[in-house]
Every structure is written in structure tokens, then in C-alpha cells.
Amino acid sequence: MAVRITGLGIISAIGLTVAENLFSLENSRSGIAPVKYLDSKNDFLVGEVKCSNAELLGYLNIKSQPVSRTSLLGLAAAREAWGRNRHTPELRTGFISATSVGGMDTTERFYKDYLDQNNPDYAVLRCHDSGNTTERIAAELGITGYINTLSTACSSGANAIMLGARLIEQGKLDRVLVGGTDALTNFTINGFRSLMIYDDQWCRPFDESRTGLNLGEGAAFLLLESDKSARISGNPTICCLSGWANAADAYHQTASSPEGTGATMAIQNAIEVSGLSALDISYVNAHGTGTKNNDLSESTAMINVFGDNIPDFSSTKPFTGHTLAAAGAIEAVFSALAIQKGLIFPNLNFNTPIAETGLVPITELQKDQPVVAVLSNSFGFGGNNSSLVFSVNR
Amino acid sequence: MESLKEDLKKQIIEQLNLEDLQVSDIDDDSLLFSADGVGLDSIDALELIVLMEKFYGIQVTNPEEGKDAFLTINTMADYIEKNRN
Amino acid sequence: MSFITACCQISEEACAVNGNVIVRKDEQSADSWFKQLYKELALDYPKFYKMDMLAQAGFLASEFIKKAFPELVSSYADDEIALLFANSESSSDTDIRFKESFQKRKSPSPSLFVYTLPNIVLGELAIRNKFYGENMFAVFPKFAPEFFLQYGSVMLATGSKAVLAGWLNILKGKVEVSVFLIEENKADGLPFNKENIIKCVGLADQA
Numbered sequence: 086m087a088v089r090i091t092g093l094g095i096i097s098a099i100g101l102t103v104a105e106n107l108f109s110l111e112n113s114r115s116g117i118a119p120v121k122y123l124d125s126k127n128d129f130l131v132g133e134v135k136c137s138n139a140e141l142l143g144y145l146n147i148k149s150q151p152v153s154r155t156s157l158l159g160l161a162a163a164r165e166a167w168g169r170n171r172h173t174p175e176l177r178t179g180f181i182s183a184t185s186v187g188g189m190d191t192t193e194r195f196y197k198d199y200l201d202q203n204n205p206d207y208a209v210l211r212c213h214d215s216g217n218t219t220e221r222i223a224a225e226l227g228i229t230g231y232i233n234t235l236s237t238a239c240s241s242g243a244n245a246i247m248l249g250a251r252l253i254e255q256g257k258l259d260r261v262l263v264g265g266t267d268a269l270t271n272f273t274i275n276g277f278r279s280l281m282i283y284d285d286q287w288c289r290p291f292d293e294s295r296t297g298l299n300l301g302e303g304a305a306f307l308l309l310e311s312d313k314s315a316r317i318s319g320n321p322t323i324c325c326l327s328g329w330a331n332a333a334d335a336y337h338q339t340a341s342s343p344e345g346t347g348a349t350m351a352i353q354n355a356i357e358v359s360g361l362s363a364l365d366i367s368y369v370n371a372h373g374t375g376t377k378n379n380d381l382s383e384s385t386a387m388i389n390v391f392g393d394n395i396p397d398f399s400s401t402k403p404f405t406g407h408t409l410a411a412a413g414a415i416e417a418v419f420s421a422l423a424i425q426k427g428l429i430f431p432n433l434n435f436n437t438p439i440a441e442t443g444l445v446p447i448t449e450l451q452k453d454q455p456v457v458a459v460l461s462n463s464f465g466f467g468g469n470n471s472s473l474v475f476s477v478n479r
Numbered sequence: 480m481e482s483l484k485e486d487l488k489k490q491i492i493e494q495l496n497l498e499d500l501q502v503s504d505i506d507d508d509s510l511l512f513s514a515d516g517v518g519l520d521s522i523d524a525l526e527l528i529v530l531m532e533k534f535y536g537i538q539v540t541n542p543e544e545g546k547d548a549f550l551t552i553n554t555m556a557d558y559i560e561k562n563r564n
Numbered sequence: 565m566s567f568i569t570a571c572c573q574i575s576e577e578a579c580a581v582n583g584n585v586i587v588r589k590d591e592q593s594a595d596s597w598f599k600q601l602y603k604e605l606a607l608d609y610p611k612f613y614k615m616d617m618l619a620q621a622g623f624l625a626s627e628f629i630k631k632a633f634p635e636l637v638s639s640y641a642d643d644e645i646a647l648l649f650a651n652s653e654s655s656s657d658t659d660i661r662f663k664e665s666f667q668k669r670k671s672p673s674p675s676l677f678v679y680t681l682p683n684i685v686l687g688e689l690a691i692r693n694k695f696y697g698e699n700m701f702a703v704f705p706k707f708a709p710e711f712f713l714q715y716g717s718v719m720l721a722t723g724s725k726a727v728l729a730g731w732l733n734i735l736k737g738k739v740e741v742s743v744f745l746i747e748e749n750k751a752d753g754l755p756f757n758k759e760n761i762i763k764c765v766g767l768a769d770q771a
Contacts, residue, residue: 279674281525281542335690338678340521350696378521467687495675496665497613499599518610522674529671 087325087476088250089315092308094165094264095418096158097405098132098301101144102165107422110430111450115404117287117299123269124194129278130287131269132301132406134158147225153188153212156221158304158411159266163222166306167262172227176259176314179231181249182219182306183241183265185410188212190268218266231258235410239372240331240465241265242305242413243473247329249309259314264306264414273409274300280339288375288407290400291384291446293437298374301406305414307421322478324424326417327458328359334468340378345386347470352390352460355472365458366396366474368429370416371446372462373400374407379464384442396460399432399446413463413471420459420475427454483556486534494530495523507552516551524549537562566720567753570633571744571764572625574601576737579624581632597739598624605631609692616658616679617734619688622649625743626689626728636726636745637693646724647686647699648716653735654703655682660736685732697724707731709761716746716756731765742766 095102098116099109109116119128122137136144141157145164159182172178191212198205211217219234231252235245242265249263267273277283277300284297308320315322332354334347341348356363372383387395401419408415423429432446458476465471488502491511510516512524519527524542527549531537537559539545548558573580579587579601587604589597598620602612605627612623630637637645658679665673678684683701690699698719702711716727726747733740742765746756754760 279525279672280522281528333690333696335687335694335696337520337691338522338684338687494673495614496661496673499596499602500613501594514610515608516610518614522678523614525674 087327088253089310089312089322089478090307090324090326090421090475091310091315091318091320091322092166092168092170093323093418093421094162094167095303095305095415096134096161097303097305097408097415098134099404101134101136101161103418103422106418107426110401110404110419110422111428113431113433113450115287115433117301117403117406123271125271125274129274129283130285130299131274132299132303132408133269134302151191151206151209151212152221153218154190154268155184155186155188155218155266156212158268158302159218159222160225162264162266162304163226163262163306166264166308167226170308170318170320173317175317177230178228179233179249179252179258179261180219180223180226180228181233181235181245181261181263182222183235183245183410183414184215184218184267185236185238185241186267186270186273187215187218189270189272193271226262228262231261237469238465238467239407239409239412240463240469240471241410242415242417243461243463243471244331244413246307246326246413246417246473247331247471250326250329253309253311260308260310260318262306262308264304265410265412266304267302267409267411269300269302282376284375287434288403289434289436290371290373290375290402290432291380291439291444292435293439295375295377295380297376298402298407301402301408303405303408303411303415305411305418307414307417324421325476325478326473327361327476328355328357328474329472330354330358331469331471334470336468339466341382341464341468341470343382343385345382345389347468348383348386348462348464349389351470351472352386352462355460355474356390359458359474359476361458361474361476363391364394366460367454367456368423368459369396369398370420370423370459370461371398371400372464373402373432375400375402381439381441383462383464384439384444387444388442395444397429397447397451399430401430403433413461413473416461416463417473417475420461420473423459424456424475424477427456428452429454429456480556480560483559484552487552487555490530490534491527494526495519505552510551511549531559535559535563566717566746566748566756567750568744568756568760568764569747569750569753570629570636571742572628573766574621574625574739574741576739579628581628586628614675615688616655618655618657618682618732619679619685621732621734621739621741622685622689622730622743623692625730625741629743629745640725642694643696644725645695646697646719646727647689647695648712648719648727648729649686649700650702650704650708650711650731651682651733652704652706653733655680655684657734657736689728707765709758709765712761713756713758720746720748
């Protein structure tokens, strides 16, 4: 059975709404630029949402503080995806949000005040916990039923979507708002820099010269509904979520296996769950972070699954930066837009294929395409690999 | 050179938190990054880069460059001799 | 019907398989207690030295079970053995060491940081044995035999043929380690119930 997607919401470096994101994707406008909003000593290239916290508070009309930037971004996207839906006792509604940093942005400010003995506000520490991010958004939306927070590094967003789909499939929920949110923090930037996988130039996914990623921030949510829920809400179906899978590498605590073992299993199993064949996949929205390790491993996995018939593929991370727990959700929204608008998005900054695999991504926007099924990959640290399959509503 | 190798082994054990290992457990030519040798991995390579800068003032900016240098204790010692001022 | 078919317990001074002490700590040895156990196993797996004590504990206990019953693990497909572990101290032992190393060196150590999550022990077991089955690590206020019974039963009812379970507490020298194997349709073990879980883990007073 397929799960209906009836609402989309997104905020990222390339726009504050779905419409703005689509416009940037169609016009090859990257949101990656030197640090402007984050309190940082350096001018690293990052994909920041182009709003200060004060502007976000005003935009969202939030009065009650403290609140983390992660919550604010999540709320912006969740509100857009929820739209004008109403609460009704007829429909059991859930909310599942993924985050990797939670309220780390507020904690960093607290920590600075604490070290400087500058009257630190202990109340902000309440925002630190990942679950607080989710509960804050759920409270603003008035969702009180099933609420869950997932944190599995870079596959978090995809796993939140998968968990929501399974809860609908099992009849535990009628509809569920799923997605992820992560604000940019010094903690994550420095962490990725210490792993020496942060590119000081624009990230170049699937390019031989790639040397790392650029981090980004943002949030995206999707409203998933069962047939019953869609009938009651009357919401039109944008597309369906038809396949999902998660698989591990059993290779290393942090690195993906060069053979792409877990990635191959995740892709294969997700396509199998969807009931489609590999040949039905019109477009792959790749994880494509721009690190040596991921892109090689992912390319190998695509060759393992698709052989000589590699579908059109691209990484949209050169637009948004790698948004960690939000990435799977942001790219799920892009996948739904690809189907809805018949588009295949370009992989910016690509020049030379990876020597070992020779794969060439789509580098120019493709319009008026019959996009019937999209595979979206999200591969996390520790070989936590997830793949989702989106397809047209038939 | 011999004392350099001895120091290196001590520093690796300390930097990588391999307290259970002794200097005598690491041979000069055992492959540091092989499962049959010392079994180090990409995360440890980063620690070795930190070690090179901290103890020998040598900056390795490209992790790829470290691959040949960090093959064995012998190659690390050679690399230090060549690059140390 | 499921049975507990093997168990290994490690304390501060002894290691027992199925209730029989097989190694006692040599206080005179220059080696740490866990290194003594590793040498006893006569394995060639240098990655052992990189693991934190929590991961070493899970590794050692599971290897002693495999050594005593070599056919146990080899008789299942790679996704048929589930991992079900829990403790009450999370990764605190390593968290403290990470904090201390940070204070001393003024820069975080990636190789220590990796182990500041308790479930990394599951990763080490999966990597060592190429296990691709279900896995779960839970942190409780105290030993919870019902958790092993309920969650283990769910795993066995949803595709897993065997469950490697464990209670692992490591903190500042405290060693409280018990790993046990639960199998379906093997009558030559202890019935998989609360009493026998308590017996295997040896924490009757806490349960």
C-alpha cells in the first residue's frame, strides 16, 4: 500500500517556503555563502537560512522564549506542511521530527555566557534536549497524540518519514506530520572540520575533485495521510510514498563501506517495498554530500542496483548545504516537487566524473519530464542507510 | 632514529587511547592501518595528523598525503626526519 | 518455545561460561584484566585495543560464548541473530575519559568521541561478526529482566532466530558483564523466562 503525501513545507538556504525553494532550484541559485548569521569567528561556506533569529520570531509570531533556532526553523516548515488542516477526533494524528543538534544553538550561547561569567540564563538549557525541539513544534501546532523524536545522524529525516509511513501502514495513525530540522551550529561545523571533510570551497558532489561537504541548515515536513484520512480531509494527493528501507553496513562506527553494502541493501529493499522495479525509477535524489567516502560508496551502490541503466541522478546539496537531520526531509520535498512539476534538478559544481565509477549526474535543469518515481537516499554515520521511493498517485 | 620510533609508539598509544598496548606490541614494520597489523582506521588517521603537528610541528593538510606516510612506524619516522626543520 | 543456551559472565576478577569459571584475574600481570581475557582467547583482532571498555566487555563475552559453542553463531544467516543489550551506566566511563582528555589536551579526540555512545558496542559486535539483524541498546535506571523477556520475544516473533543479549555495566573499575544467547527450538538450555534471565545476569538483588 502507498501512503499519500498531501502537504509540504520547507525552509532552507534557498528559500523560506516551498515556492521559494522551487524557484531557486529552477534557476540554479545556490544558498551557500560565507557565514553571516551564525556567531562564528570564521567565514566558512555554509547554507544558512537567510533570516536572523529575531526575524524568524517575528515571521512566525512567536512570543514565548527561550526557543532554539532549530525549533523556529522546524515550526516554519511544519506550519506550511500542516496548512489549513484541522484537528478532529475522527483522525489520529502524529508528529515525528528528526534532529541531530536539537537546541545546541541556544546551548552555545549559554556556554559562552557561562564561561565569561556573564549572568548565564539557565532556563535556555531546557531547549537543549532534542525532544524539546519536537515538543515545542507539536505544541505550537496543537498536535497532542503520538509525538516522537529521531536522531540517527544524516539519515534521521528519512527515518522519521519511514517511521510515519509504517505507523500509517500498521493502522496506528491516520495521518502524521513527518520531517526534520537542524540549525547550523559551531558544534557541527567544528565537528565536521575535525574529521577533515569540510570543504572550504563549494562542495562538488560526485566530482573527482570533491574534498568534503558544506553544512547547511533548515527544516522540512510532509503530511502523510492514509486513504481514510485523505477522504475525510479532502486534501488532494501530491504524490505517494511507496517504498522505504533502512540497512546497516556492519563495516565501521562512522565510515560507509567502500563497497556500498548497506546503501545497496537500502536501495534494493526500498524499491522492493514499493512494488516497482529498478527500471521504473525516473530520478535519484542522491545523498551526495561531496565527501570522498560517501560519493564513492553511493556511486558503487547505484551501479550495484541499476547496472548499466543508471537513472538520471543528482545531489541537491550544492543548493542547500548538508542539513544533517533535515536533509532526508528537505530532499523528500524536492522529490515530491520533481514528480509534481515534472522536473529533474541539477547537480551544481560538477565537472569531472569519479575515476573509479565514471558516473555523470544531471547538471542542467530538466523540464517537462515524465517523473513517475523518485528514489531519495540518506546515508548516515555508522552506515545507517535509508532510502525512500516516491511515486505518482495512480 | 631508534629513539624516534620508540617515542612515536608511545605517542600513538597515548594519542589513540590504546592503553592496553605496550611499545613492544608494535613492530617497526607492522602495517598500522591493516586489520592484521595495528588495525587503525580513518578516524585514527586524523589523530595521527594531530600528533604530527603537536609533537613534530609538521602540518599534514591533505589526509590523502598521510596515507603513505602513516603506513608503518618506519615510514612515519622517515617522514618526520624529512619534514622536520 | 525459546531457550537460553549459553551465557558468559565477567566480573572484576573472574570470567565464567555457563556458570563455570574459566579465567581468574592474575593480579601480578602487567596486562589489564580485559587484555588478559583477550590473550586467553588467542584471537588476532587488533581493533580490540581501540575499543572502550564497554565495547571490549561485549566483545570478550560474545567471543567466549562463540569459543565454547562454535556452531551457535555459524548456524544462522547474517540477519537472523538480533542484538539486545542494556545497562544502567550508559557510556559514562568513556564520557568521563573523553571530558578529561578534552581538558588535558584542549582538543577533542575523535577516536574517544566515537565511544561516547553506549550502542557502539552493538556496532563492534556487528562489524566483528557481520551481523545484519535487528539491534537494540536500552539504558534503564536499574536491571530490568522484563525488558529482555518482552523485547527478546518480539525479536523472535518478527524474523530473528536467535538473540544475543547482554547487560553491560562499566564504570570507574566496576565490571558487571553478562552476555547470553537465546535460541528458538533448542531444548538443551534454560527456558527463556524472567527467572532464568535473572539467573544468567546474576543480579537477583536488583531485579
